[in-house]
Amino acid sequence: MTQAYVTGAAMIKMGKYPDSSYAGLASPAVLEAFRSANVTPKDIGAVICGHAFGGMLTGQRIVKNTGIGGVPVINVDNACSGGASAIHVAAKMIQTGQVDTALVIGIDKLTQFGGGTLPLVEEDIEVQQGMVMPALYAMRARRLLHERDATVEDLASVAVKARFHGSLNPYAQFNSETDIEAVLNSRPVADPLTLFQCCPTGDGAAALVLMSEEKAKARASTSMRIAASVIHSGDLAVGFRDMLSPEITEQCADDAYEEAGIGPADLDMVEMHDAFTIAELVYYEALRLCPKGESVNLLRSGRTKLGGDLVVNPSGGLIAKGHPVGASGVAQAVEAYWQLTEQAGKRQIEQARFAMTHVTGGGISGLDHGACTIHIFAKD
């Protein structure tokens, strides 16, 4: 089996673009990814497009006008893990020799819904009972406050950190800093979570060019190796579930570390699924970045802020960069690429060698989340 490399990456600035179609959102990212990888459309052997709300043939609607035709185009839905799942599919196609160059797209346009919470599937019993994503995370936050020596200020400081990182990222939806008081005084969404603790509604698209080792090494363009690519689905619980120990992320992370042959201490940065502030505190532990019960201390230590030794969400994460569902997993990989190839500008992490990206996808009853996708990228 050959190794898969990311040899080009690009995205559009996340934001609200009601006047753009899915093709209008994604095409500039695709063209810039081609330029970044120094490839032409004719080099692309397959296209994998991750999205949740694009509708039929989203990938084909995008690439038909970017010089790509004839080759397989596969559309992947895994809710918020759609984009990362597309990377996984493309990486496997390259590792098994089906193609030597692939284009990955992650995209979604949430302004089509006119704001509010993410539309969930009405067939689900908990959705019928009034479940919305902020409520699910808020109930995790309630447990954290109950079980741990944690305060609402700790929750708020996750958002403050995210917005600081976002202020250094021109591609982020939010480019301004905030403080704990402003976060706690923003309007309540689902107690104890306030508006600034929730990822915004927005639109975005990101693209990667993946190549086999042979192709990648023959080119001058900078690259990062895909050291691990793992997808897990949730395990049904009909009874008790510890909402602070998401088995889906824990097991996915363990598999990813094993596949990459590294441990959490080797990571220089993590882009994780901070859809809401509480998520970052839960995932510090689930991704084994700190022992159980230590997540609040890890946050308070400052190690996960730019300048620390284990920077979490240097892009601003979902909270500041934005979270157009299917785009996020690919946008996280774009950030990893920029960091590992030293193109991250003001938020550059010095001598970063290993980056982890993590997205989940939720909204159905009985599972912690439906999907979890983790990648580990290495600078070789």
Added chain:
Amino acid sequence: MHIGEADPVLPIDDMTVKVSDHVSHNNGKSQLNGAHCSACGATFFPARSFCPKCTSYEVSPVALPSSGELYTYSSVHISATRETPYHLGYIDLPGDVRLLAELKGELGSFSVGDQMELSTSGDQWFFEKSGGKS
């Protein structure tokens, strides 16, 4: 007989089950309709025709306990379809069954670990704090 010539496999008409069907009324008492799997021992809510844990069809309806412990909760302030705020919580019933329910009561009156009790109003069912009724 081969499957291709037997009675065809048909879908489950689960869309006909409304939220109000999850509760039945017995001598003035309300109860939640769960199911128990005799193959693997799981009890689950809502009732289904087969066991979601082991796939056995050996399941039978069971009335679930109508009170349990509040594991966590939140008050939701944004909704396109409901009056806000409304309160949601996970209730752990004896027998290892967890369910999401709407909570009725004063904002700020709930605490993790509260004993909660099933209550109904018309077609609606929800949980409120035990002894909370005046």
